[in-house]
Amino acid sequence: MKTSLLSMITAFMVIISIQCFAQEVGQVERLVSPEVSSTNDVTFRLKAPAASSVKLSGNWMPMVPNANGQGASRQLVDMVKGDKGVWTVKVSALEPELYGYTFIVDGVTTLDPSNLKVARDGTFRTESLLYVPGKASELYWAKTGPKGTVRQIWYDSKSLNLTRRMQVYTPPGYDDSKDSYPVLYLLHGGGGDEEAWPTLGVAPNILDNLINSGKAKPMIVVMTNGNPNQAAANVVTPVIPASDLPVGGMGSMLFEKSLVADVIPYIENHFRVKKNKESRALTGLSMGGLQTINTTFENPNLFSYIGVMSMGFADMSRFGVKLDVSKRDQQIEDLKKANPKLYWIACGKDDFLIESVVTMRSTLDKHAFRYVYRESPGGHTWTNWRIYLSEFAQMIFK
Amino acid sequence: MKTSLLSMITAFMVIISIQCFAQEVGQVERLVSPEVSSTNDVTFRLKAPAASSVKLSGNWMPMVPNANGQGASRQLVDMVKGDKGVWTVKVSALEPELYGYTFIVDGVTTLDPSNLKVARDGTFRTESLLYVPGKASELYWAKTGPKGTVRQIWYDSKSLNLTRRMQVYTPPGYDDSKDSYPVLYLLHGGGGDEEAWPTLGVAPNILDNLINSGKAKPMIVVMTNGNPNQAAANVVTPVIPASDLPVGGMGSMLFEKSLVADVIPYIENHFRVKKNKESRALTGLSMGGLQTINTTFENPNLFSYIGVMSMGFADMSRFGVKLDVSKRDQQIEDLKKANPKLYWIACGKDDFLIESVVTMRSTLDKHAFRYVYRESPGGHTWTNWRIYLSEFAQMIFK
Incomplete structure (x- = not known):
């Protein structure tokens, strides 16, 4: 009780001191928003005396067709x-x-000015974040227990003629151990960059929690920037040479080549990793799923564990992307011969790319190519990609 | 010319593909804002057909007294x-x-929805960022050339009974070298956390640029979380145990103790560092300046280079913070005897804490304590703290 009372007084003093300090440096009054009740009711508040209309937009809300009939x-x-x-x-x-x-x-x-939890979804938008606690989100929290380290590393990409940034997660215990570890290469989607998986994807917490509970093997996770025209996420820190392109490069095969020629050798030369096929996994979402398909078709003996999230054999021409699929039948046969331990395809049943997954599966079936298919509710969303990562990580290196 | 044309076509294809893709995932139309001209005129744009008033607030604008006479x-x-x-x-x-x-x-x-460059200033606010290029900001950019690595590390703080996060910058070449390096401990201010110096402070780019140009010695920079009640910045990733306190702990001396008992031993056991006084520097801004004063008074023989930014001998009682200054005269004499190579005090002439610096200097003068004083234009701002870091980093370990 004594400690508790003391810490309450300390807490009170801290609040007073920060509030006074905040006035000096010009902080505004802050409401409690969002407020999550014990039954997960959530109250949102915004002070806007002069506004004539305020609406809430949350990504749990359903999409409805637009009045003009175009889009939703x-x-x-x-x-x-x-x-x-x-x-x-x-x-x-x-x-x-x-x-x-x-x-x-x-x-x-606008963001919720009362809520400092903010995340950027690639080039698409910046949003306020709301965590609702419970079983389905418990993997996303930083819990007590050992933790991995995330390194922001710049490396030379000779094939792209750029010094580029990636984020590398090493598992709990890596720095104090002499063991060698397997490596998961984890790719983001179109519009994203190397900051996507560590932030919105919550990959470091998911991996810490799975590894600490014995559900996943300790592994290194490499989160690259999949846009071959971009040195690094150009968001807080401007990067010279700065590209004015939004991002992209789907179908150019340039990222896929640099992954094999530059990224994997860098990782295998700078970290204690197992340098064999059985100790390499590759997965990615959307554009990163396409890059996963392309990379493993071009290099059938590089990865034993392959995961394709929210992507299939898409006709990308409506996105201005031309893919060379003339060698596809041969590539499927080559990969079949290489016999990866896992080829996993995951997609939301409402995903706008689900048809491409149907096409991919029927093509693979014609070749009697062995894969595991996982269909989830929902669409092309980070909710699904976090779930897929947590499932894929439990199936590899075992 | 051939390459250039090809890259233009590729660029065009990329833009098309991302724009189409963005429509599928629900991106909104985006204006060009902010637009910086060759003469650094800046145009801001916001689409708001239903709004009756839109104003711009930028931190280059002057503060004016409020109509009610309170604050500015x-x-x-x-x-x-x-x-x-x-x-x-x-x-x-x-x-x-x-x-x-x-x-x-x-x-x-609101943020500028056309601008994805966003940074959080601690618990105070989230703002859109604008880089205006030129001599005074060139240190802040990630230029071509070798780059350091930033690690997000969780470590056990026995003295605080918390697993806590810090960010550690290792200089260009660290991973491929066998050298040992000196260490700068770099502290944030009240309301901030371990993400302040790597983002708004742009410390990694400033250090890369100074080291690559030979203006600063290669060094490790340790950016801690100075709030003893907080495991880590609780912003994108929720942290359990999560503290509901905003931040703080000024005057508690708890952070100062954990810096010496937990942080320095962790760094000296896990990195190739020179373990002597001449190879340790400590600096911090505002609350971190207070922590620098406290730590070096309590441990006069630990650091040879000491920098106090935007803080002095403040009467913190108006912030609810009680400091024990009964030993101060003795502490000044002890530190004088320890004879650090540099004791540097920097403050903006419009800083609301400038009086505390006047008090500090006159107290030190009474003891004939040797220090260097740097007064800059402006106030209690990140502009000043970035400049101070870039100046301090050039004076240490030489």
Whole structure:
């Protein structure tokens, strides 16, 4: 009790001191938002006395077809103006998950200024984050227990003539051990970069939690930048030479080549890793799924564990991407002969790319190519990719 | 020319493919904002057809006293509504610097949705970032050339009974060398955390650039979390046990003790570092300046290079912080005897803590304690702290 009282007093002093300090440096008054109840009801609040309309947009909300018949938009929820110009809405019993949300103030999308949890979804958007606790999201938290290290590393990519950045996760115990480890190469999607998996993907926490509970083998995870025209995520720190291109390079095969020619040799020369096929895994989502397909077709004996997330044999021409598929039948036969221990395909049943997965599966079936298929609810979302990573990591290097 | 044409076509294809892809995943139309001209005029744009007022708030703008006589606020600039509901303002010839800015839409502070460069200033705010190029900001850019590595490391703090996170920068060449390096311990301010110096502080780029140009010695830089009640920045990744306290602990001496008892031994056991006083430097800003003063007074023989930024002998009682200064005269004499190679004090002349620096200097002068004083224009700002880091890093380990 004594300690508890002392720590309460300390806590109170800290709050007072920071609030006074904040006034000196110009902080604004902050509401409690979002507020998560014990039953996972969530209340959102925004002070906007002069606004005529405030709506909530959260990525748990359903998409509805647009009035003009083209595309779909999220079904927004109106917030209600109350005392002192504070707009409020309460959402009932959200499922445990890591969500993104924004407010729409008189038509303009804004973050929740009361919430400092913010994440960027590649070149698409920046959103406020909401963690709803529970079984489905417990893997995403940094829990007590041993933890891995994430390194932001610059390496020379000779094949792209760029010094580039990647993020490398080493598992708990790596720095104090003499063991060699297997390596998972983990690729992001179109619009993303090397910061996607460590932030929105929560890969370091997922791996720490799976490894600490004995559900996954200790492994190194390499999170590259899959845009061959980009040195690094050019977001907080400007990078020279800075590319003005948004990102991309799907179908160019340039990233796939640099992964094999530059990234894997760098990792195998700078980390204590097992340098054989059985100790290499490759998986990626969307564009990274395409890069996984391409890389393993071109290099059938490099990886024993292969995971394709939310991507299949897509006709990418509607995205302006031309793929050379003339060698595909031969490539499938070559990979079949190489006999990887796992070829895993995962897709959401509402994913806009699900048809490409149907095509891929029927093509592979014609070749009697062995793969495991995992279909989940939902679409082309980080919710699915976090789940897929947590499942794939438990199946490899065993 | 051939390569150039090919790369232009590739670039075009990439843009098309990402834009089409973005429509599929629900991206919104994006304006060019901010647009920096060759003469550093900057145009800001926001689409807000339904808004009745849009203002620009940038941290280059002057503070003006509030109408009620209490405190000061930034002098906002009105934006003007034009075609298709796009609000615009052009700011002339901004000085080269890294700025933060926001839009105020009908009274609500929002980020610039066209700009994905976003940074969090501790618990205070999240802002859109604007880099204006030129001599004063060239140290902040990731240039071509060798680069250091930043590690996010979890370590056991026995004295705080927490597994905590810090960020450790190793200089270009560290991983391929057998040399031992000196270490700079670099502390953030109140409201900040271990992500402050690597993001808003741009410390990795500043160090890379100074080391590569021979202006600073190769060194390791340790960026801790200075809030003794906090395991790690609890922003993108929730941390269990999560503290509900905003941050703080000024005056508790708990962080200072853990720095000496936990952080320095961890670094000296896990990195190739020179383990002597002449190879240790300590500097910090604001709360981190206070922690620098406290740590070096309590441990006069630990650091040869000491830098106090934007802090002095402050009366912290107005912030609810009680400091025990009964031993100060003796501590000054002890540190004087220890004879550090550099005791550096830096402050902006408009800093709200400048009086504490005046008090500190006159107290040190009474003891004929040798220090170097650097006064800069401006106030309690990241502009000053980036400049101070770049100056301090050039004076140490020489």
